[in-house]
Structure formats: C-alpha cells, structure tokens
Amino acid sequence: MGHSARPPETGPGPDETFLLARAQQGDLAAFEEVVRRHQRRVYGVALRIVRAHDVADDVAQEAFVRAWRSLDRFELGRPFGPWVCRIAANLAVNHVRSPRAREEGLPEGHAETPSADPGPLGAVLDAEAKRVLDEAVAALSPEQRAVFVLRAVEEMSYEEIAGALGISPGTVMSRLFRARERLAKALSPYLGAAAVRRKAGGS
Amino acid sequence: MSGHERERLSAYLDRQLPVAERAAVEAHLAGCPECAAFLAELAEVDEAAAALPAEAPEGYFETFPARVRSRLEAPKAGGGRRVPVWTWAAAAALVLAVVTPLTLRQRRAAPGETLPAPPVALQPAPSMAEPALADEARRPQTPSPALPARAAPAPPGRSKSVPAAGPAPVAADAPAVVPPASEVVPRASKDEARAEGRFAREPGAPPPAPAQVATAQVALAEAESAAAAGGPAPEPVANREKGVRERLRPAAAEATAESVSPALSAATAGPAVGAPDVREDEDAFRRLEAARPRSAVERRRLRDDWNAFAEAHPTSLRADEARVRAIVAAREAWLAGGDESDEDAFRRDAAAYLQRQDARQKPRVERLLAEP
Numbered sequence: 369m370g371h372s373a374r375p376p377e378t379g380p381g382p383d384e385t386f387l388l389a390r391a392q393q394g395d396l397a398a399f400e401e402v403v404r405r406h407q408r409r410v411y412g413v414a415l416r417i418v419r420a421h422d423v424a425d426d427v428a429q430e431a432f433v434r435a436w437r438s439l440d441r442f443e444l445g446r447p448f449g450p451w452v453c454r455i456a457a458n459l460a461v462n463h464v465r466s467p468r469a470r471e472e473g474l475p476e477g478h479a480e481t482p483s484a485d486p487g488p489l490g491a492v493l494d495a496e497a498k499r500v501l502d503e504a505v506a507a508l509s510p511e512q513r514a515v516f517v518l519r520a521v522e523e524m525s526y527e528e529i530a531g532a533l534g535i536s537p538g539t540v541m542s543r544l545f546r547a548r549e550r551l552a553k554a555l556s557p558y559l560g561a562a563a564v565r566r567k568a569g570g571s
Numbered sequence: 572m573s574g575h576e577r578e579r580l581s582a583y584l585d586r587q588l589p590v591a592e593r594a595a596v597e598a599h600l601a602g603c604p605e606c607a608a609f610l611a612e613l614a615e616v617d618e619a620a621a622a623l624p625a626e627a628p629e630g631y632f633e634t635f636p637a638r639v640r641s642r643l644e645a646p647k648a649g650g651g652r653r654v655p656v657w658t659w660a661a662a663a664a665l666v667l668a669v670v671t672p673l674t675l676r677q678r679r680a681a682p683g684e685t686l687p688a689p690p691v692a693l694q695p696a697p698s699m700a701e702p703a704l705a706d707e708a709r710r711p712q713t714p715s716p717a718l719p720a721r722a723a724p725a726p727p728g729r730s731k732s733v734p735a736a737g738p739a740p741v742a743a744d745a746p747a748v749v750p751p752a753s754e755v756v757p758r759a760s761k762d763e764a765r766a767e768g769r770f771a772r773e774p775g776a777p778p779p780a781p782a783q784v785a786t787a788q789v790a791l792a793e794a795e796s797a798a799a800a801g802g803p804a805p806e807p808v809a810n811r812e813k814g815v816r817e818r819l820r821p822a823a824a825e826a827t828a829e830s831v832s833p834a835l836s837a838a839t840a841g842p843a844v845g846a847p848d849v850r851e852d853e854d855a856f857r858r859l860e861a862a863r864p865r866s867a868v869e870r871r872r873l874r875d876d877w878n879a880f881a882e883a884h885p886t887s888l889r890a891d892e893a894r895v896r897a898i899v900a901a902r903e904a905w906l907a908g909g910d911e912s913d914e915d916a917f918r919r920d921a922a923a924y925l926q927r928q929d930a931r932q933k934p935r936v937e938r939l940l941a942e943p
Contacts, residue, residue, distance in 0.1 A: 393923045394878050396640055403636040411635070412625035421627065432639045437912060440919035501619050519585065520617035526587050537587075545581035551620065552612040559612055 385444050392439050399439075403432050406449050409522075410456045416517040417460035419506055427463065431456035450524060454532035457518055461533055464510035497558035504554035508547050515540055516547040580610050584617075644875075855880055856889050864900070867908025874900035874916065891931050894924050902939055 384405070390398035410431050415424035435442070435452045442451060505513060511533075518529045519540075526537040526544075533540075552559075576599070582588050583596045600607050859877060864870040877897035881890040898920045905913035921936050930936075 392919075393927065394882060394920070396643055396882070399643070400636045400640045403639050404632075407632055407635045408627075411627055411632075415625040415627070416623075424627075425631075428635070429639055429642065433642055436643055437915045437919065440922040498619065498623060501616070502623055505620060505623070516620070521621045526582075526585065541582050541587065542578060544585075545578040548581050548613045548616055549577070551616045552609070555616055555619065556612060559615055 384448060388439070388442065388448060389444055391436070392442070392444070399436055402448060406452055407432075409449055410452055413453050413456045413517060413522060414460045416505075416521060417457060417510065417514050418464050423463065424460075427456055427460045430459055434459075450522070450528060453518075453522055454524075454528065457514055457532045458534070461510055461514045464514075497555060500558065501551065501555050504551050507554075508550060512543050512547040512550075515543040516551070519544055577606075577609065580606060581613055584610060584613050853889075855883075856893070859893070859896070864903070867904045867910065867913065870900050870904035870907055871913060871916075874898075874904060874920070878920070891929065894920070894927075894930075895932050895935060898924060898936055898939060 384402065387398040387402050391402060407428065411424055411428040414427035414431070415421065418424050418427060431452055434455050435448075438455075442448070505516070508516065514533055515529055518524045518532060519526075524532070526540045529535075529540045529544075530537045535543075576596075579588065579592060579596055583593060586593075588596065600610065859873065859880060862869075862873050862876075864873045874897045877893045877900060881893040881897065884890050884893075887893075898917060901913055901917035901920055904910070905917050918940070921940050924930050924936050925933055
C-alpha cells in the first residue's frame with residue numbers, strides 16, 4: 369500500500385471515520401493521517417498544561433500511541449479529537465503532579481503583580497495583559513490549569529473533563545471556578561483598562 | 572455575592588446549571604451589576620486564555636506524525652511500550668515555553684479537525700489511567716446530558732461566552748423544554764452588552780436595550796476591526812461563524828465535499844484490487860510460520876511481523892491467516908509476559924479482525940477471545 373505522498377496537514381482529506389476504520393484494522397498510514405490532523409490540538413493541550421515543549425512533545429506522542437493501542441475501544445463516528453485530547457490531558461496532569469516533576473520544579477509559575485499603570489493605550493497594553501494572563505495561568509496549580517485549559521480552550525463539557533482527569537463533575541466545577549477567579553483577579557486591571565480604551569476608540 | 576454563588580456564575584457561563592438554578596442566577600444577575608460584571612470578566616478571561624498561543628518550534632509538526640508512526644512500527648512495539656515516557660532532560664527543558672507574540676484571533680482548531688461536539692462516552696488512557704478512569708471506561712456508553720452549547724443546531728456564533736439566546740442544553744435534570752430566549756437572557760448586564768456587540772448582526776438576538784449597549788457595540792466593532800488588521804468590521808465575526816459552522820459540520824459530510832487524496836484512496840482501497848499475489852509473499856509467510864518465539868518480547872515481535880505481512884500483502888490469500896496469527900501471537904505475548912499492553916494489542920487486533928468483511932476465521936478468533 370503506497371502512502372508516500374502526504375496530503376497537506378490542513379488540506380482536505382478522506383473522511384475521518386473512514387481513516388479511523390482503516391486504522392482500527394491496523395493501517396498505520398491511515399492513523400498517521402489522523403495524527404497529522406490532530407497533532408496541533410493535542411500538542412496544544414499538552415503544552416498548556418505542562419508548559420514545557422519537551423514534556424509536551426512526550427505527552428503528545430504518548431497520547432497518540434495510547435490512542436492507537438486503544439483504538440478498538442474507540443467508537444467509530446465519534447469525534448476523535450476530544451478523545452485523544454482527553455488522553456493527552458490525563459497524561460499531562462499525571463506527569464505534572466508526579467513527585468519527580470515537582471522535584472524538578474515544574475512550572476508552578478511565577479506570576480507577577482501587574483503594575484498599577486497599565487502603560488500607554490493600544491497594542492502594548494494587549495501584549496502586557498496577555499503576558500500577565502499567561503503568567504497567571506502558569507501560577508495555577510496543575511489540576512486547576514488542566515481543568516481550565518480543557519474548558520476554556522478545548523470547550524469540553526464538565527462531564528468530559530471529569531472523565532479525562534478522573535475527578536467528579538463537582539470538582540471540575542469548583543476547580544474551574546477557582547482558576548477563573550484567580551485569572552480574573554490577575555487580569556482585572558487590564559480588563560478595566562481595555563474597557564476604557566474601547567470606549568475611547570468607539571466615541 | 573457569596574463564593575458559592577460566584578461559583579455558580581462560573582457554571583452558568585458554561586451552561587452547566589440545571590434550569591432552576593440557571594433561572595435563579597439570571598434573576599440575580601438582573602439586579603446585580605457587580606455580578607454581571609464579574610460574569611463578563613470570567614468570559615473574557617476564557618477568551619483571552621484561549622487566544623494565548625501554544626506554539627511549537629518551527630518544523631515540529633512536519634515530522635511529528637512520522638515520529639509517532641515510527642514508535643508504532645518499532646519492533647518492540649505495538650507502540651514503544653515500556654519505554655519510560657518521561658525520559659526528557661532535566662531542568663533546562665523546563666523553562667516555560669509558551670509565550671511568543673500573541674495573535675488575538677488565533678484559535679486552535681485547524682481546518683479538518685472535527686468538533687468535539689457530542690459528548691463522548693469516556694475512553695481514557697489505558698494503563699496510566701487512574702482507577703476512576705478505568706471505571707469510567709467500563710461504564711455503559713450513555714450520551715452525556717450536558718451537551719456543550721456549541722453543539723446546538725443553530726450556533727449563535729461563539730455562544731460559549733454568551734449564555735443568551737438559543738437552545739441551552741443543561742444538566743441531567745433539565746426538562747426538554749427550554750424557555751424562549753427572551754425569558755432567559757440576562758438583560759442589560761455587562762455580559763449582555765458584550766454579547767450584543769459581538770453578535771449584533773445575528774437574527775433573533777434580543778434588542779439592545781440601554782445606551783451602554785450601543786456604546787459597547789461601537790467599541791467592539793472597533794476592536795474587531797482592529798483585530799482584523801484593518802479589514803471591515805463585520806468580517807471577523809463572519810469568519811468566526813463560518814469557522815464554527817465548519818467545525819459543526821458532521822465528519823461524514825467531509826467525505827462528499829472534499830476530494831480524497833490519491834495516495835490515501837489507494838491506500839484505503841484495500842483488498843479486491845488486482846489478482847492475489849501468489850508467489851512473492853510465500854517466502855515471507857514461511858519464514859514467519861517457522862518462527863518459534865520463546866519470550867513475550869519475541870512473541871510481540873512476531874505479532875507485529877504478522878500484521879506487517881498482512882498489511883504488505885492485503886490481497887494475498889494468506890493475509891487472513893496472517894491476521895489471525897498476529898492475534899494468536901499477541902495473545903501469547905500477553906499470556907507470557909502479563910503485559911496489559913499486549914492484552915490491549917490482542918483485543919484490538921481481534922476486534923478489528925472480527926469487523927472485517929473478508930475475515931474467514933471468525934469462530935477461531937472468537938474462541939481465542941473467549942478462552943481465559
């Protein structure tokens with residue numbers, strides 16, 4: 369079976385269910401195409417949780433390897449992306465909260481207090497606000513961060529997040545809230561300033 | 572508002588509250604600008620965080636699929652198992668790797684990715700999964716009641732940040748009947764103002780009420796336009812909605828709408844193309860048949876070899892036998908080594924085989940599955 373020619377990652381391709389059916393029968397070329405389609409998203413989930421490229425790379429690869437191994441449990445017709453993202457999130461959190469990761473000082477983060485003066489209006493403000501937000505995300509606990517990433521970025525339901533992380537939906541709700549509250553607090557000077565700027569720009 | 576009530580706001584934002592609670596929150600929001608403002612902040616935080624890039628080094632994704640594949644092809648494999656996952660280097664690698672210049676509208680979904688819409692019965696990572704996960708996997712697959720908002724048939728754009736109009740599937744005990752939009756929309760809240768600004772062109776959106784809304788509309792239009800680097804204001808919204816629609820399109824639709832790459836269509840055409848290649852595979856088959864694996868590792872390798880044979884000679888009359896022998900080898904590797912990933916491989920191969928139209932030895936495989 370020739371499969372040297374590769375379709376572009378973002379280009380059109382055969383229906384994914386078809387690819388996955390092939391992959392379930394052991395077709396690695398089909399699975400490779402599935403990987404190509406979902407790699408950015410899976411890597412993104414991993415990176416946002418573990419916050420280091422090398423680790424995210426490991427997590428992303430491992431997520432696809434495990435997806436391959438569990439492919440017979442994957443129900444065709446379901447979306448593959450969330451499924452493999454949940455695997456990645458689970459791996460990522462398990463890693464970040466492992467004792468070894470903590471010893472090595474994995475990113476508990478180092479959020480800075482934003483300066484009282486958000487600086488000149490315009491793009492600089494946005495960049496600054498984003499930096500602050502990113503640091504605040506880094507400062508979340510890994511558990512909070514995972515829940516937040518899966519909800520805010522992946523837009524998963526509480527049930528899906530609960531399943532991915534092995535926690536109850538109620539825990540998802542409270543962790544998510546605490547994460548958001550901390551982030552909103554860190555970001556609030558900028559949200560206010562942004563509002564001011566918007567009004568100025570709109571009038 | 573108490574911490575608990577604030578927590579409900581967070582859940583409200585995600586449309587995860589039962590209808591009764593949802594109504595209570597809305598009633599409160601209507602009379603509490605402070606909470607309305609807090610809700611708007613939460614939504615904004617989500618949006619801003621989603622816009623933060625998660626960028627990989629240049630060229631990373633060009634080689635990634637091949638690297639995954641090579642792990643799956645590795646002789647020890649079924650997928651590079653037992654290689655410690657975390658063999659990554661030390662603290663130097665742990666520097667935060669995330670932030671590079673940020674683009675506001677950068678959303679994660681690459682074209683071609685499907686929407687994670689219908690709640691999926693949970694199928695978590697196998698061996699590293701926690702007990703809770705394992706339980707989850709055994710649970711019968713019932714559709715989750717908490718359907719994410721964006722799975723609604725007529726998505727109001729990025730409805731996620733706007734708990735406003737439209738069908739709002741909520742938690743388990745929610746009745747099927749959802750109140751009309753006009754009854755559930757938190758009026759004149761700050762959040763509403765943002766919503767109006769974002770989706771002012773949408774039919775069915777509640778009419779903007781206070782002057783505050785008008786201001787927000789203009790201001791947001793400006794912001795949109797700036798974000799689009801000078802493009803006309805409506806376009807970013809339109810693009811985004813198009814993006815959402817595309818992501819909502821069922822996967823099956825892609826098959827008809829988009830052309831199939833020649834390489835893959837060839838690869839997936841499967842058997843029944845051309846005559847069986849009788850001779851060329853005979854030697855390989857005999858070699859594998861003569862193998863006498865002694866350890867779990869050798870059996871695992873043999874399983875991979877049989878599968879490789881079947882893949883290399885899909886039209887061969889021997890492919891069927893090779894598939895079954897791969898299953899047998901995987902099972903023996905599992906029994907010899909007790910490695911659960913071998914069990915995974917065995918059960919996956921067997922299940923895949925049983926789904927094949929051209930499988931000729933289903934009873935044999937079913938017996939293998941049934942045996943202890």
